[in-house]
Amino acid sequence: MTFLQQLINGLHVGSIYALIALGYTMVYGIIKLINFAHGDIMMLGAFTAFMTLTTFQLPIGVVLLITIIFCAIAGMLIERIAYKPLRNAPRISALITAIGVSFALENLFLILFGASSKPFPYHINLPPLSIGPLQITWITIITLLLSVGIMLMLDFFIKKTKIGKAMRAVSEDEDAAQLMGINTSTTISITFAIGSALGGVGGVLYSIAYPQIQPYMGVMPGLKAFIAAVLGGIGIMPGAMLGGFLMGIIESLTKGYISTLWSDAIVFGILILVLLIKPTGILGKNIREKV
Amino acid sequence: MLTINNINVNYGSIRAIKDVSFQVHQGEIVTLIGANGAGKTTILHTISGLLRAQSGEIIFKDQTVSSTEPHQLLKMGMAHVPEGRRVFSQMSVLENLELGAYTRKNKKEIEENISKVFERFPRLKERKKQLAGTLSGGEQQMLAMGRALMSKPKLLLLDEPSMGLAPILVKEIFNIIQEINQTGTTILLVEQNAHMALSIAHRAYVLETGKIVMEGKAESLLGNEQVKKAYLG
Numbered sequence: 001m002t003f004l005q006q007l008i009n010g011l012h013v014g015s016i017y018a019l020i021a022l023g024y025t026m027v028y029g030i031i032k033l034i035n036f037a038h039g040d041i042m043m044l045g046a047f048t049a050f051m052t053l054t055t056f057q058l059p060i061g062v063v064l065l066i067t068i069i070f071c072a073i074a075g076m077l078i079e080r081i082a083y084k085p086l087r088n089a090p091r092i093s094a095l096i097t098a099i100g101v102s103f104a105l106e107n108l109f110l111i112l113f114g115a116s117s118k119p120f121p122y123h124i125n126l127p128p129l130s131i132g133p134l135q136i137t138w139i140t141i142i143t144l145l146l147s148v149g150i151m152l153m154l155d156f157f158i159k160k161t162k163i164g165k166a167m168r169a170v171s172e173d174e175d176a177a178q179l180m181g182i183n184t185s186t187t188i189s190i191t192f193a194i195g196s197a198l199g200g201v202g203g204v205l206y207s208i209a210y211p212q213i214q215p216y217m218g219v220m221p222g223l224k225a226f227i228a229a230v231l232g233g234i235g236i237m238p239g240a241m242l243g244g245f246l247m248g249i250i251e252s253l254t255k256g257y258i259s260t261l262w263s264d265a266i267v268f269g270i271l272i273l274v275l276l277i278k279p280t281g282i283l284g285k286n287i288r289e290k291v
Numbered sequence: 292m293l294t295i296n297n298i299n300v301n302y303g304s305i306r307a308i309k310d311v312s313f314q315v316h317q318g319e320i321v322t323l324i325g326a327n328g329a330g331k332t333t334i335l336h337t338i339s340g341l342l343r344a345q346s347g348e349i350i351f352k353d354q355t356v357s358s359t360e361p362h363q364l365l366k367m368g369m370a371h372v373p374e375g376r377r378v379f380s381q382m383s384v385l386e387n388l389e390l391g392a393y394t395r396k397n398k399k400e401i402e403e404n405i406s407k408v409f410e411r412f413p414r415l416k417e418r419k420k421q422l423a424g425t426l427s428g429g430e431q432q433m434l435a436m437g438r439a440l441m442s443k444p445k446l447l448l449l450d451e452p453s454m455g456l457a458p459i460l461v462k463e464i465f466n467i468i469q470e471i472n473q474t475g476t477t478i479l480l481v482e483q484n485a486h487m488a489l490s491i492a493h494r495a496y497v498l499e500t501g502k503i504v505m506e507g508k509a510e511s512l513l514g515n516e517q518v519k520k521a522y523l524g
């Protein structure tokens with residue numbers, strides 16, 4: 001495969017990492033919590049899509065919409081039940097709870113669906129698009145268009161809408177945000193809803209790219225998306241997107257040119273390296289407060 | 292307008308505010324003066340709902356608000372300019388002002404209000420696109436006050452607006468506080484700069500290690516020997 005081909009594959013999976021990484025970074029930005037259950041939300045999204053596709057044979061657009069709504073609600077519920085009571089507890093308690101939520105979701109799906117992989121029943125039966133020697137599948141094109149479209153919408157939402165501004169205000173200074181009349185609980189709920197919806201879409205796109213789903217499917221991509229978020233600068237949304245795309249490209253290139261077996265090790269190695277050089281991530285700011 | 296009845300506030304097991312009571316009447320400027328660590332900020336945070344009193348009662352506009360959320364208090368007409376300004380440094384001046392009007396709906400009125408704030412603080416107008424974090428201390432104070440005014444408050448809580456500002460700027464800020472008061476906003480002003488605070492306030496309370504030790508007309512406190520010795524250097 002040519003370099004360009006590898007690059008396109010990298011962009012494909014990278015755009016999915018970027019979507020999931022956005023969920024990590026938004027939640028971290030607003031309540032300083034690494035939501036370890038976020039990868040499992042992705043799995044939840046995949047299973048929601050699986051169920052709606054197999055049981056009701058709905059068109060993919062509707063499936064995606066249902067998945068978004070379902071994951072958004074699940075994210076809000078998790079926040080209300082598991083994280084909100086710990087808002088004033090030490091941060092490590094919330095972190096451990098997040099790991100607990102992750103196990104709970106994985107085990108719930110293990111009980112509901114069993115451990116074996118299920119084929120994800122969605123295919124696009126169009127021949128790939130050929131541009132010179134390049135072969136671009138429609139799945140790649142749709143994934144890229146969809147995820148970039150969603151990111152542009154999200155960017156507009158955060159920058160221009162009232163709720164988006166409230167989210168930024170709460171991220172920066174929760175007390176000051178409250179003094180502006182912002183209901184921080186609601187704002188945090190909305191952040192979880194959006195982050196989880198992105199995770200759900202990521203789950204569907206991931207399942208279309210690698211069409212096998214099982215209860216632990218969220219662990220590895222979740223971890224990689226988390227690393228992507230840290231790589232870009234945790235809490236910074238453009239950082240999550242950049243980190244996600246970089247992650248996908250690096251992974252695809254190492255698989256193509258170095259070793260499939262070692263690709264994960266190399267990807268994680270890169271994270272360690274970047275963080276040694278710039279602990280706040282690529283777009284992270286070193287100095288935050290002006291004294 | 293505001294009545295505080297016997298509030299006690301703890302940080303963990305340490306009692307920072309002991310049995311404090313005071314009132315702010317409609318139209319007044321009331322100042323609460325005291326040294327570092329006296330508990331001034333703690334009292335303001337308790338009034339605006341960021342902290343909760345262990346006991347006692349807070350009454351705002353004839354309603355008990357001891358357990359009301361900060362965002363609801365803002366809707367009721369209470370705005371709080373916190374110590375250290377706390378502007379949203381990653382957002383522009385204009386965005387900060389828009390956030391001040393977060394609970395208001397009428398776009399046209401908000402626009403008019405922004406123009407008014409720019410009239411009062413012309414320096415903010417010149418810098419409306421600039422990130423708030425890049426403003427000078429004085430400009431940030433103006434932004435914090437302008438932002439609070441965007442909610443059209445009936446009662447404005449100000450926590451050390453003069454902190455870290457050059458004398459000439461302190462004068463300007465205090466003039467503006469008086470102007471805001473004259474346009475019908477009641478003000479509770481917390482200050483270490485007792486001289487300036489007493490010179491614009493109607494009434495004053497002196498706070499020492501969490502207790503009110505003196506109260507009276509601002510002019511009479513300004514002439515009081517004890518106050519002179521302790522706070523007016």
Ligand SMILES: Nc1ncnc2c1ncn2[C@@H]1O[C@H](COP(=O)(O)OP(=O)(O)OP(=O)(O)O)[C@@H](O)[C@H]1O
Nearest residue numbers: 302307325326327328329330331332333334374483
């Ligand atoms: N978060 C906190 N945890 C524990 N103690 C606190 C906390 N905040 C304030 N205190 C203590 O409560 C007391 C009152 O503090 P407060 O900040 O209200 O004083 P202040 O009068 O505003 O002082 P300054 O003029 O320096 O701003 C101080 O002894 C302070 O050490």
Ligand SMILES: [Mg+2]
Nearest residue numbers: 331332333374
């Ligand atoms: Mg203080």
